[in-house]
Amino acid sequence: MRTNSASLSSPTATTAQSVTVPGEVPGAEIRGLKVVFQTPAGPMPAVNDVDLDLPLGTITGLVGESGSGKSTLALAMMNAVPKPGHIAAGSIRLPSVTDMTRLQGKALRLARGTALGYVFQASQNSLNPLKRIGAQLLDLGRAHGMEDKGALLRHARELCERMGLDPVRTLSAYQHELSGGMRQRVGIVFALILNPSVLVLDEPTTALDMISQRTVLDIIRYVQRERHLATLIITHDIAIVADLADYLVVMYGGRVVEKGPTRHVLQRAAHPYTEGLIAAIPRISGDIDRAQPLPGRPPDLLSIPRQGCVFRERCAFAIDQCSVQTPGLMPVRVTRRHDALEEDSALLDGQVAACHVRAPAPSAKVST
Amino acid sequence: MSPDSPPSVKVTTGSGKARWARLGRRLGARVLTGVVMVLAVATLTFFLVHSMPGNPIQTEYQTLIARGVSPSLAAQQVAGMYGFVSSKPLIDQYGQYMWHLLQFNLGKSITASGEPVVHLVLSAAPWTIIPVLSGLIVSFLLGVSLGAVAAVRRTNRLGKVLSVSGSLFHGVPQFVWAVMLAYLFTTLLPIFPFGSPYNILDTPGWNGPFILSLVYSAILPVLAYALSSYGGWLLTMRSSVVTVLGDDFVLAAELRGLRPLTQLRYVARNAFLPLFTTLLLSVGFMFGGSIFIEEVFDYPGLGYQLVNAVNARDYPLMSGDFLFITVAVIAANILADFLYTFIDPRVRKAA
Amino acid sequence: MAVTVIEPGLGATGTRRPRPPGHWQAARRALLREPRRVVGAAIVVIFVVLAVVGPFLYPRHLAANANSIYAPPSLVHPLGTDFEGTDVLSLMVTGARYVLVSGAVAGAIAVVLGALVGLLAGYLAGAVDWSLSRITDFALTIPQYPLLVVLAAVVRFTSPVLIGVLLGVTSWPGLARAVRSQAFSLRERPYIEASRSLGLSTRHVIVREMLPNIAPYVAMNLLVSMIGAIYAETGLFFLGILPTSNVNNWGAMLNQAVFSAGAIGSPQAISYLLSPLVAILLLTLGIVFVLDAVDEFFNPRLRG
């Protein structure tokens, strides 16, 4: 099943002409990633068999609930899976690093920050409370061998300005003197100061109110345009990335269950989980009762099914096969009329889902 | 449509002048509280002495009468010793005691033949303060650095051994340290002198041999202070570092690829902050310990004086020593609080 | 790829998880996890047993023997003899009860007072908190040992229980302050607010909702206060502040050894002088190891 997903996931959609999908220069490539946590009940996979491509110049939204493994995946990209866990298999290629999972010691330290910029989930508290922000930026520069203090500070000031922060006051402030939204922007400054080409943001807008959230999302958008980054936004709220991301990746129970161009996934979610997730969003206009709750609860590390489809317990369409065989990611085929989508039909093969019912494998019987 | 640049936001940093005004107010409030506390302790001391078994003041008065002193002269002498006259109502006696106190008059010692208590206390103070501070500094430096190591290496053998050593050292009472050191280094392995704060053969004064003998005799007491407080520092620093290591910014520093040394500095400074307040507060604990350590090493400090005063029923001296020790602790508290506002930017603003 | 078997009860229902193990079971596990903790518990138990049965093993007045002063350890006198020729082991064993009784009394009083003052101040806040906190601050400022020395001159200490009461009354403020800050933060927790707005009584909120949350901390402090009181008491006897005649305990032994019998200057007295010291060290060691287990039981973060 590994081969299935690997061959299908690499984006072959060179025909893409849509403005939202610029030329796909390889940015980050994750292959067969598996992160395992040692628990009293034995080793538990938190991230299982994940393939992911983050082309330069695109934004990918990674959507998942608690226990989906999305944050573990993000940490794995930094090769920083916390202790009882470790990367059991797979590779992570970045533009300047052959395989992040094989780096150690000083090479790993130098790669963090330069190869990949990371904006923390708890960016609210990601800075040393006792040190001025400017001084911490200098520490960061020095740690990566940038001896030219002046240039570093110029760059920092420029970035602050682009984020709508008063550069002089921000750099001389302590963390507690900044509001939540400002801290998040400063977090982005820290992630970008070393000019990485890959940017990972873990829940960048959690704990922010609507207007600050919008501001931060706008900043992500134009920083992305200016710097031609490969950006990965990790979120639990599909609505946050719906407007921003070029690609959507949906994770559940440690596995990618669906991915594809945002517009397609939203309009024509194939996986029952994605479909339920979208249906469960209350809308700001239109028919209120169109929103439908998704029954059940997401699994945690201990209750993720080891075999078969991870979603089957909450799935209304589950068949016998779902509890026996783990579905691989298969292209989504639209068998019903889709006249209104004619202009998008060329991109159809960009969307894949892991579901025996909605995206069955070409040959019905695949041995495990 | 998204705007080309996000709305700018203002950073509010505390302005200089207002900050100093706040700091001044805070200090003023602390000093005021301290003065009230000192007065309260003085009151407590007064009433303690007054409830002494057999009323020492009355006893002293009777003794003088029995010696054939006239009642008025006896009353005068008693008043000179205790700072208040016994025949007046309690409230008047209290008023007079407090009034004398405000003039730094603590009465006269009974045992030291009428020497003013203030002189005795002040001459004993350096014998306590200097070893206590030396011991404190030694144990603090040692405890804090080893505590940091114990926290960072808390999963392996070194960390476990260190933290058990901390608990053990912390648990052993001061007098046990003092007796063990004294027995070990003056009797079993007689390498240090015993029973005097300096070599009595040297002439006291600013001369080399005398100062050398002072330092030499001080080694064991200082060591006793240091050993008895080292464990506390190690444990406090260890738990403080463990707490800070769990903070988000520490993980962030690691994932941003900061140098290990820089990461360590970040952690150490944040972990160290809460200890700073404890440092000055522990002066009180150390002063308390002086009772045991000075007693064992025959060191003429405040604790030694206090114990002797109690044993000799020299109540004016006893209350003088007690008051002085308490005032020292209160002063250390105020100093700790005030200095803390300087080293923690968060408090600096909230002050 | 190996086929993974679904473990019964885990994957199948998905949501069901076992109930957390009972407190006793968790405590036992924490204790048994490392051998030294078992050793510690054993030491503490031995001392407690000595304190209870010790005085029954020896006559009320221990015999002195002028012919064997400062005798080295032997079969008859496993720990040697003291300056009067009395068997040191018998002194040690009979002395344990005195210290442990006052320790237990002092610990109980300190913990009850401290927890009560702290909880009331933290929960009731406002004026009650203000006044209780001032009292606590005041009591905390006065160094305990000098205060005890002064008090010892005022009060006549005749029984271990009385000493325990005094030690307890002088050592509650530290715990009160710590409990207050915990109660203060608990008070702001939504579940406490919810209990109040549901109309549950103050007593219910303090006893049923708040106390269980700080119970671990209080339990640990009971142990710490007890050991602190034992040392304070031994120290006072050692100084001779408390009358050492006719009392048999480790502190009084040390006092006589150091200040009157001159044992500290005599290398022959090693077993006599070291016995009470080693007893205190052993007890400390035992308590430290037990506390280590208690700490792990209550504070998973330190498990490392």
Next chain:
Amino acid sequence: MIEARGITKTFGGRGGLLGTQPVAALRGVDFVLPSGGAVSFIGESGCGKTTLGRILCGMEQVDSGQLLVGGTDLARLPQRERAALLRRVQMVHQDPYSALNPTRTVRQVLEDPLALRARQLRRGRDWVESRAVELLGLVGLDPAYCLSLYPHTLSGGMRQRLVIARALTVDPDVLVADEAIAMIDVSLRLGILALLRQLRSELGVSVLFITHDVAAARYVGADGQLYVLYRGQVVEHGPVDAVISSPMHPYTQCLLSAIPVLRGLEEPAAEQLMPIAGLDAGHEPPGCLFADRCPNAEDDCALSRPTLRDAKEPGHRHACLHPRPRQVVAVPLAPDARPSGPP
């Protein structure tokens, strides 16, 4: 059920030795929550919405203004009766993890307040037990599974249901839900919102919904009123859909513009508004509170502070000197444009 008249609350501002800057949390807020109805408050963090909820539940006192519960002015009642009246208003907290005591089982969580209730109603122990089971069923939890569990074994969604069940033990008239879904997994959020809606229709409980998520407010109380709070002042209120579809105040327009568009399912609005500056809560202007951030501010906005005035629709009011309705929220694409999945 609840009527607020000119509620004002200011924090800090103590003079003397440790003087601090006063912060106005609520500036003369009026609203009416009818029996069985719903009122939603939206606004940025720090706009005073949480303070409002805490005042309604009796956790804070008002500085001035009247709060009427069931027609009775709270301030006129003696302490005991006020507490009894406030018991009819129950809070559903934001964080279901800290809203439940980790040392109490589900059974205890429900039976403690139920025992009190039983005494009032002169019922026995049996009633307490059967009521607990009944309430769990009502909020969608399986009593057989839950009753003996400790809260930490429950998921966020289950905990929040338990919190609601606990609030229901005292048969409240009003539930105050303060960001009640913010910390719950997205797939479970709508379930909680649906439960609140169901409680409104089945039990006639009024809901005061405090949120920054306008769509969630709409889901729970589409038939109710929407209040927009800015720095403690109500800058606009009216029927939910009227405020959403034709907001008058620029602040409301900014808030609504910030809602992410579900591209592919919704058509973004032609016009959008963003504030030109960040919030500066330390600055207390004489004029409109929003003037320094308002993209449409004119000179007179900084001079006089506008009060609420009527908009075109009945019951829709705003506090803006230069109002201009804008349609800023996304509209759904026609359902036809969204093909259903494969069979």
